[in-house]
Each structure stands twice: as structure tokens, then as C-alpha cells.
Amino acid sequence: xSIGHTLLGLLESGPCHGYDLKxxxxxxxxxxxxxxxxxxxxxxxxxxxxxxxEVDGVEAGGGPERKRYAITAxxxxxxxxxxxxxxxxxxYLQSTLYTKVVLALLTGRDxxxxxxxxxxxxxxxxRALTERKRHGDLSDQLICDHALFHLEADLRWLELxxxxxxxxxxxxxx
Amino acid sequence: xxxxxxLLVARDLHKAYGPTPALDGAEFSVxxxxxxxxxxxxxxGKSTLLHCLAGIVTPDSGTITYDGRELSSxxxxxxxxxxxxxxxxxxxxxQLVPELTCVENVALPLRLTGVKRKEAxxxxxxxxxxxxxxxxxxKRPGEVSGGQGQRVAVARSLVTSPRxxxxxxxxxxxxxxxxxxxxQLLTEAARSTNAAVVLVTHEARVAAYSDREVxxxxxxxxxxxxxxxx
Numbered sequence: 576x577s578i579g580h581t582l583l584g585l586l587e588s589g590p591c592h593g594y595d596l597k598x599x600x601x602x603x604x605x606x607x608x609x610x611x612x613x614x615x616x617x618x619x620x621x622x623x624x625x626x627x628x629e630v631d632g633v634e635a636g637g638g639p640e641r642k643r644y645a646i647t648a649x650x651x652x653x654x655x656x657x658x659x660x661x662x663x664x665x666x667y668l669q670s671t672l673y674t675k676v677v678l679a680l681l682t683g684r685d686x687x688x689x690x691x692x693x694x695x696x697x698x699x700x701x702r703a704l705t706e707r708k709r710h711g712d713l714s715d716q717l718i719c720d721h722a723l724f725h726l727e728a729d730l731r732w733l734e735l736x737x738x739x740x741x742x743x744x745x746x747x748x749x
Numbered sequence: 750x751x752x753x754x755x756l757l758v759a760r761d762l763h764k765a766y767g768p769t770p771a772l773d774g775a776e777f778s779v780x781x782x783x784x785x786x787x788x789x790x791x792x793x794g795k796s797t798l799l800h801c802l803a804g805i806v807t808p809d810s811g812t813i814t815y816d817g818r819e820l821s822s823x824x825x826x827x828x829x830x831x832x833x834x835x836x837x838x839x840x841x842x843x844q845l846v847p848e849l850t851c852v853e854n855v856a857l858p859l860r861l862t863g864v865k866r867k868e869a870x871x872x873x874x875x876x877x878x879x880x881x882x883x884x885x886x887x888k889r890p891g892e893v894s895g896g897q898g899q900r901v902a903v904a905r906s907l908v909t910s911p912r913x914x915x916x917x918x919x920x921x922x923x924x925x926x927x928x929x930x931x932x933q934l935l936t937e938a939a940r941s942t943n944a945a946v947v948l949v950t951h952e953a954r955v956a957a958y959s960d961r962e963v964x965x966x967x968x969x970x971x972x973x974x975x976x977x978x979x
Contacts, residue, residue, distance in 0.1 A: 691964050694788070694953070695973035701957035709933065723954055730953045734790065 896927030
């Protein structure tokens with residue numbers, strides 16, 4: 576999963592301090608692996624350097640300065656491109672796909688598009704495997720079957736996610 | 750954009766059952782010899798789209814053109830004749846006539862168009878051989894397995910040498926191995942006769958036998974291959 580894109584996507588809802596970004600990330604995507612503060616600040620410096628975010632304000636206090644970050648137009652385009660780009664079909668994509676679906680919903684994009692585009696990418700590979708099976712020997716068939724069943728499982732999960740989008744939309748916007 | 754050389758083309762189809770819209774501007778096209786999967790969640794409108802394309806259901810608005818002819822402007826008798834002679838159908842369940850033998854079932858569409866019994870059964874047997882069920886000719890549907898019965902049904906859908914085969918969840922009631930064999934035989938037979946196949950399925954492994962997929966969601970369609978190419 577791309578932490579940079581995820582933080583950018585979270586910033587689309589409005590400017591945020593690094594601490595609040597970490598909290599939003601952990602709450603929505605980091606159940607078993609919360610972000611370290613260091614990761615947040617190093618990612619934000621990289622995004623700042625690349626012009627994808629800007630500093631919206633600085634609060635001075637007793638401790639270190641607190642920067643408030645806002646996404647730039649280039650940042651919005653970057654998130655858009657990432658969400659629309661299908662992932663290369665491979666096992667255990669669920670955290671990236673889940674992140675894309677949730678961010679699409681959070682930012683008012685069509686999450687169904689994410690599902691349709693990914694299904695098309697999976698089917699492209701599944702067609703190639705089916706064709707290989709048609710001309711292959713038994714070992715080819717068994718190997719392709721294994722890949723086909725796993726890819727199908729990915730898609731069934733994605734479709735179930737699509738079926739639950741409305742429910743999910745209410746949850747992620749709350 | 751509708752590609753040139755399409756055999757069956759639907760544009761801007763709308764269909765509602767009471768207040769519920771089933772199709773809301775759906776588009777579709779298929780070429781001769783092409784297998785197109787229609788995918789989408791239950792209730793998305795994919796079966797309604799198939800029924801409209803096959804002339805079983807009349808859309809509220811929009812056009813369906815088959816081989817240059819407008820389906821909705823045809824008289825009922827002409828549309829029925831088209832379904833008997835140029836379209837073939839495979840469904841998920843209960844499509845064989847239990848009182849007839851398997852060969853009589855396969856020959857039935859030919860008999861309905863007036864072909865003599867002997868000739869109809871000879872053609873039926875040819876298709877049963879291709880579908881690897883020729884030895885079941887004299888059995889009744891109740892005496893064969895689900896997978897065998899579905900191959901008999903596929904043979905029947907192909908017996909008139911249709912130009913379009915409509916298959917609605919054709920492997921939905923079969924186990925993986927039988928489902929796979931039915932799809933191999935159906936797609937090979939259709940491609941060898943240059944028939945187009947409209948394949949409604951929610952299973953990705955079945956859709957993987959198609960050349961491209963059209964996704965139907967909330968009565969709207971997306972041609973994923975065309976979008977990707979464009």
C-alpha cells in the first residue's frame with residue numbers, strides 16, 4: 576500500500592496536522608499496523624518537496640511547531656491517477672484495493688469504477704491463463720487452475736465490497 | 750461508439766418494471782464469432798439486457814438492431830421466427846423436456862421449423878457428438894447427470910446453426926470440472942461456426958472464456974475493453 580497516496584487522499588477532505596493525519600490513517604487503514612510518527616513526517620516532507628502538499632499554517636506552542644498541511648492541485652491529480660490505475664493482479668492485494676475503494680468514497684469519486692477497472696485487469700490475466708490451459712498439458716492446467724481460483728477469490732471479494740459500498744460509504748463518511 | 754461489423758447492437762436501452770428501472774441507457778454490441786460476457790451484481794439488469802437483445806422482452810425505449818434490422822419494429826411472428834432459427838438459448842436450469850429423449854430434445858428446434866424427424870435427429874446427433882454426449886441419445890433428461898444434461902442443452906442451442914447464442918448462467922448449476930468442459934465446448938463450437946455468444950455470468954472463471962466483458966450496474970453498461978482501447 577502506498578502511504579504517500581493514502582495520506583494525500585486523506586488530505587483531500589481538508590487541511591490537517593500531521594498528528595491528525597496519523598490518527599485518521601490508523602483509524603481507517605492501520606488497524607494492525609499503525610503508522611509511526613517518523614513515517615508520517617518523512618512522507619509529508621517528501622510530498623512537500625514534490626509539490627503535492629503545501630504548508631497551510633504553522634502553530635507555535637510550548638513544544639515543536641505544528642504544521643498544517645493542505646493538498647495542492649498536483650496532489651489531487653496524483654491521487655486521482657493512483658486510484659484509477661488498476662493494480663497488477665497478484666495475491667494479497669486486499670489492503671491496497673480496500674484503501675483505494677475507501678479513499679474513492681471519502682473523496683466523492685465513484686468507487687464502482689475502481690472495482691470495474693480492477694475486474695477488467697484481473698480478467699485480462701484470467702483470459703491468458705484460460706488460453707494457456709486450453710493448449711497445455713495436465714501440469715499446465717493444474718498450475719493455471721491454482722492461479723485462476725486465487726484471482727477469482729480476489730474478484731469475489733471486490734464484488735462483495737462493491738455490494739456493500741452504500742454501507743461502507745456511510746461508515747467512512749461518518 | 751459502436752464498432753463496425755457488429756451483428757447485434759443495442760443503443761440507449763431503457764426498461765422499467767413498474768417504478769423500478771432495470772435498464773437505464775444500456776448499450777451493447779457483439780460481432781460474429783465473438784464471445785461477450787455480461788457481468789454485474791444480481792439485480793443490475795444483466796438478464797433484462799439479455800432478454801431485450803433476444804427479443805423476448807421489448808424495451809421501453811432505445812433501439813436493437815440485428816443484422817441491420819430493427820428488432821422492435823418487427824411483427825411478433827417475425828421475431829419468434831428469428832428466435833427459432835437464428836438465435837440459440839442455454840439457461841441455468843430446467844430447459845430439457847423431460848418426456849422426450851435427449852436426441853429428441855436436441856432435434857426439437859429443427860422439428861419446430863418443419864425439418865423432418867430423421868434429418869433433424871441426424872443433425873442433432875452430429876451436435877451431440879461435438880458436445881461428447883452422443884451415447885446419451887436415447888436416455889431421458891432424468892436419467893443423465895447435471896453436466897451431461899447441460900451439454901445436451903448446449904447441443905440443442907447450436908442445432909439450428911444460430912448466428913447468436915444467448916447463454917444465461919450456463920454453468921451456474923454445475924461443479925467446476927463440468928462447468929469448465931461446458932464452457933470449452935460451447936465457445937469452441939460457437940467460434941467454429943462464427944456464431945456470436947452473449948454470455949451472462951457472475952463468475953470470473955466463466956467470463957474468462959469470453960473475448961471481452963460488458964459490466965452492467967444500475968441498468969447502465971460499461972464496455973471495459975472498449976474503454977481501455979479508447
